[in-house]
Amino acid sequence: MPVTRCTKMAYASADEMVFGKAVKPVKAGLGLEIGAGYTTPEVNYAPRPEAGESKEKLVKEYERITTDIMARMVQIGAPSVVLETEHVQQMSNNPEWGAAVAHAQKTIMEDYHDEYGIKCALRHTIGDIRESREYLELRGGNKYNVFMEAFEQCAQNGADMLAVESMGGKEVFDYAILRNDMPGVLYGIGVLGSMDMEMIWQDIASVAKKNNVIASGDTDCAQANTAMFIAGGLLDKNLAHTLAIIARSISAARSLVAYEAGAVGPGKDCGYENSIIKAIAGVPIAQEGKTSTCAHSDLMGNLTMQCCDLWSNESVEYHGEFGGTTVQCWAETLAYDCALMNVALDSGNEKMLRDMLAASDMYRDAQGYVLAYQNAYRVGQAIAKDGNDIYLRAKNAALESIKIVEEGARGKLELSRFESKALADAKAALEALTDDKEQFMSDCLTKYKEEVKVFKPENYGLK
Amino acid sequence: MPVTRCTKMAYASADEMVFGKAVKPVKAGLGLEIGAGYTTPEVNYAPRPEAGESKEKLVKEYERITTDIMARMVQIGAPSVVLETEHVQQMSNNPEWGAAVAHAQKTIMEDYHDEYGIKCALRHTIGDIRESREYLELRGGNKYNVFMEAFEQCAQNGADMLAVESMGGKEVFDYAILRNDMPGVLYGIGVLGSMDMEMIWQDIASVAKKNNVIASGDTDCAQANTAMFIAGGLLDKNLAHTLAIIARSISAARSLVAYEAGAVGPGKDCGYENSIIKAIAGVPIAQEGKTSTCAHSDLMGNLTMQCCDLWSNESVEYHGEFGGTTVQCWAETLAYDCALMNVALDSGNEKMLRDMLAASDMYRDAQGYVLAYQNAYRVGQAIAKDGNDIYLRAKNAALESIKIVEEGARGKLELSRFESKALADAKAALEALTDDKEQFMSDCLTKYKEEVKVFKPENYGLK
């Protein structure tokens, strides 16, 4: 599939962005339309460890998970639901395992759809298995073939939507983020990550097209989320939150590549960059926040709802709770969150609710501040402005986010001295960079080849 | 303490009721004020089974739980939190166990309060241990003494608020509810339950007063919640939801007795009758719903938020999840829910949000319809009208709820044929009842003494 760069905003203004509606809604699965005026819970789950022992056990586990979720949804009257299966490695490394799981799940979902009319769809997220013990092995070779085969087989056997959390650039990013090296982060996410995505997403989109399923999207989980998790809570001391949001803003320029290469959304739940991407590309997005505390803690539990189309719990291990199995508990909570958003949409109060959701967390830390939809929109503009240059647009995003945080800090956004200092250092380092992509790339190639022993330029078709 | 019946509404109109504000706010614990303009998460938890083996293990378990919750709250910037410890039986049967747990928890909470200034309070809910293998043993005797001793010791050792889920009337209720016998439900909850509460709450309020802590409230968990759980989800076939809501409405007349006998709120989380009670008594209330799916499923996940002051997860077993321990995950979700409500309060949009919360579930089943605040208020009026007669007010509540459901069914509330029939049968049975309390009591005494072999009138000072 050809790559079409985004150089314009899908929305004329930030205020047009709301949850449940996307400029380009996506039809998927059994009667579902995403971003077409209502929000839908997207339920995520992880099999119990013992279940990974054999294909049979794993299929059985996913059957239980699927039945539990569907049963709870009809019990509480939820009109629609999406199930996301994030492959455990066995399922991607042995594409027929993934296919068997997809088939088993879809069969159950079809039964429920037939019996109750519940709208539903199945997303399979293939594991990015392109790496060996020491190095990434991003292109060519057997790993790449198995990787694509996994998409193909899932698509053929019941998955309605294909996704991945790709890893391009992470070897450099990992090194850089632990050293406050923001140019390195820019290189890892913005340049290497985007280059890798361009390759894989053209291929994934072709697979999807061939099989008449949805190429949904990617997330910078490997990098921006790692930064967010290392930054942690208010009292953690592992990374300044002002740096985590720079990495996040850069990641928007990267994850956008999926849609430029043929994906149509919904973006993956853990892409906290998705508000920015929705602003640019108009695709529906999944998000997670206060109802994914089962999977992680963050500082923008409400804010992430602001313009989601699917609302997700990210992941929860399957086991029992007083209220049912975990997947039932979390699915139910998500469904009520969606019901509230859908009431707002139905009664014309969606903008009011959206604004309250954003206001809840935009002063909680610098990350929420930048991702609040009106600021996210600005980061989007900074990207679209130089949409044709993957380096420049990522750098723009970084600088715009810094500017937004600085403005915030002059208002109601409090920063610790430490956060301010980290921000100022990052700003200086980023402003000192060239505007020339080739120059930047060759400087970085030299530097990181030397400093990061696991960095192999061949992975990006370099040198 | 003397009993003062409620014969007037605390709110002049339903529309005045919102979350986070109560006519009579309650100061408790360390810097906290409940119902004074903001909502606060109330986190509930159950120790792991193994932890019950010894007092030391149990204390250690609650220490971990307490530390985990407090740590997460400061990590995400939550301004306030309440912890509720529902006693496992060991803690009430051995009052010094409960006391040791209260002391250990409070010590940790004080440390956090001192270090971070976080507002917090500790609620201890004593187990209603007044029963033997065969029968309830509600009054007099050693069980009653231990029961009161448990309140006393917790109050002396750190609990800021005392609560209980009392069981008066449940032997009759259990029999009646499984036989669609609504007069029996009225007798069990409305008459026997109220009589028992009157006795215990005068005593609990005295203990609280003596120790300068808060006598908070009771819930009809033993009866109205049993009915709600048996009624279950939309597709369950164990009890018509139209009957469950009659039991619930009656329970408001019962749980109100706590406040008439000296309690001041906040009402207990699982009292779904609390919206009605807030309307009458003006006390702050805890509620649970979409963020207590860990503990149970219900059909009004959002609606229950409509005028809560504390927002609770009901209970979750302490164990690990990807996102931390269960208490951390659920506490965080609650805290974000509260942040949203607090934004609404801060920006003057609380009524809009309340209305959306109510609208989300009021057509989901008959229960949500009656408990939607404007209808709940009407049930309150029916109770207050004959506030001095515990029988008549409970019967009024039942009949008013039937009327509300009938009205709803003429509008947007759908009922199954089965639900309508159960409602009509219940209406006929209730309308046929006398208005004379003494008559009703003596009829019921005869009937249930014969039919319910575990019913001992002495438990209520009868015969």
Add this chain to the structure above:
Amino acid sequence: MIDIDPSDILVRYNVKMEKEMTPEEAAEDLYPKDSTVYPIAKAIFEGEEDDVVEGLEKAIDSGKDPISLIDEALMVGMRVVTKLYDEGVIFLPNVMMSADAMLAGIEYCKSQTSEVPEPKGKVVCHVAEGDVHDIGKNIVAALLRAAGYDVVDLGRDVPVDEVVAAVEKENPLMLTGTALMTTTMYAFKEINDKLMEKGYRIPFACGGGAVNQDFVSQYDLGVYGEEAADAPKMADFIKEHGDNIVKLREQFHRH
């Protein structure tokens, strides 16, 4: 209040799915045609104790044997009830009221003869030590009785040793346990171990809010039951296929 269209927010699947037939019509299709049995079966379905006894009186007057009526009329009526409950046509209170009526009928039959009916089998029921939540157990016991089993109900908060003693004394075909608290359900393991130690191998059906399949699978005799209605099904399964725990689990473990 704001105005919404509920159908944009939720689906009343129960209303949508409701069967065309009324429960009465559905029952009518199932009653036996025999004119002495029909009114008894119908009275059972309706939960009318007096009508049951009246029907039995007539049947006995017309020469039927009181004891055979238990199987041939009362149980037949009760099977109509159970079938319709399983199919979701009627609700639990109807089953409870029918069960009450059936038990009254059995008492009446027994009072009309000196014969003793052949027992179907005994089940011991209890709520775990430390736990007072007993309504679930009460339903289980009632449904077992309604299915014709002899129930020894030990009540709630029953010490482990008493449960074991009751099994030794009663020699039931199945033991049931109910626990709604994670702190109390561990008693099931103890009961299991003590039974094993004494050489008992009877199925131990466990259920109740706190209990889950994973937990129950951890001890040899445990079979997890999600709904009360599973209990009589388990007992029936044992009578038909023997008390192999693995097979019971295959049949009843759903998660």
Add this chain to the structure above:
Amino acid sequence: MIDIDPSDILVRYNVKMEKEMTPEEAAEDLYPKDSTVYPIAKAIFEGEEDDVVEGLEKAIDSGKDPISLIDEALMVGMRVVTKLYDEGVIFLPNVMMSADAMLAGIEYCKSQTSEVPEPKGKVVCHVAEGDVHDIGKNIVAALLRAAGYDVVDLGRDVPVDEVVAAVEKENPLMLTGTALMTTTMYAFKEINDKLMEKGYRIPFACGGGAVNQDFVSQYDLGVYGEEAADAPKMADFIKEHGDNIVKLREQFHRH
């Protein structure tokens, strides 16, 4: 957008709690006063490799023994860093940069002599089989190195047998494992069992997102660590108090 007062909604506890002193001031208080050591310690704190080497050059020129400088200057500087990190005064990247600088310093010292420094102890680190999440392990390894330990880093997705083989070969004072997925962490149990079988009794520190204390407590050698900074503390504890697993758990198990 709506206008709110954030202080009604949330508390920025980090801003509220921030220490009065800047990190630089706090460090200044802790540097050794000795004029040859001072600049080295300071350069370590600042993460300036060149300045570290420069300081070492001067010290060696002034007659100091290269190997003793490792303990007396480099480690001293690193301890300032670790202390301030533990106290929450500085953040992880500072520690990482200081560690880089220190390691450069050690290399330089070693290059100035044929003596070999006395090793503090060896730790083997790995990420569980099937798991690629390795940044946590990288931090663990870096902090261990920064504390002076010799780290054998086996990388990610390491087969159980290779881990066992590495323990046999390296004879470390501790093994660490990282797993972020519930499906991979079970490898730790296998490693434990194989080590036990072969008679090894070394502490096996386990951490990473999926792993929790309950799980780790299930196998004999397991010690759960919540934060990467616990790893060097565990190693120090072992050096000081021996490798008694029960004592390690008492010290490090918090939940």
